[in-house]
Amino acid sequence: MGTRSKKQVKPSRRRPGGSKGKHNPHLEDYEKYMPVEEKPKNSLYHDWGHQAIINYLIGKAAVTRLYPLVPDTLVPLLIQHSGNQEDVEAAFEKIKGLNEKPERFDSFHEKYRKMYGNYVREIEWCCSELRKYLPKKEYEELIIDSTVHHIRGVLGEHIDKMKEMMVSGAAKENFNREPTKKEEIIKKIMKKAVNFNFKHIFNPAGWLVGDVEIEDFNPLTTEMLMNVKDCLMLRAPRMRQLPEQACLLA
Secondary structure, three states, X not given: OOOOOHHXXXXXXXXXXXXXXXXXXXXXXXXXXXXXXXXXXXXXXXXXXXXXXXXXXXXXXXXXXXXXXXXHHHHHHXXXXXOOHHHHHXXXXXXXXXOOOOOOOOOHXXXXXXXHHHHHHHHHHXXXXXXXXXXXXXXXXXXXXXXXXXXXXXXXXXXXXXXXXXXXXXXXXXXXXXXXXXXXXXXXXXXXXXXXXXXXXXOOOHHHHOOEEEEEEEOOOOEEEEEEOOOHHHHOOOEOOOOHHHHHHO
């Protein structure tokens, strides 16, 4: 494969695809990663209340510990598969340049929203670029193998606790057996109590996915079926397009 001389390389004018069909991440259309200004529609309590403070404190600690996943794991993988370190590093710097900076008078919710959104944006860009080099199955195996050890090492205990509380849609059948009258009464009371707790007292998943609604609850096993009404992970970056790859990775 032929190579270009440095005099011929003009990063600002080259087109996506690089030389001889190679995709060049430095040439990605960055517009879709740019945060879009949105008029706040949240209540004062939503932005400054105790759950916003909890999300900020827990989320800030989690994101700070998880952040090395991007520069230490995902970016090197992209460099390895693209074969172009200079362009990958330049593109990553450009993506970081899109990050929103928390302002002094931002609410707790908005400060965390920006921090979380910046992290999701970087993951989305890196995974989207890496996906262009690999078949779907190989890409998924690589991403999972490369990130699961880091994430579990950082949040393992917390993630395990959340997994114990959550039940996927596929497991909904576990709730479908006909309960006794006594179980039905207990179930209804507990469901309302748990929903009240998540909405007004403490939502342990708030920093990760935002507001949730408990669709079903098993008081015997404490398993619950959650409905994420408006996922914080998808909305935090305020991108022009929802972050698909970051969501799949999560």
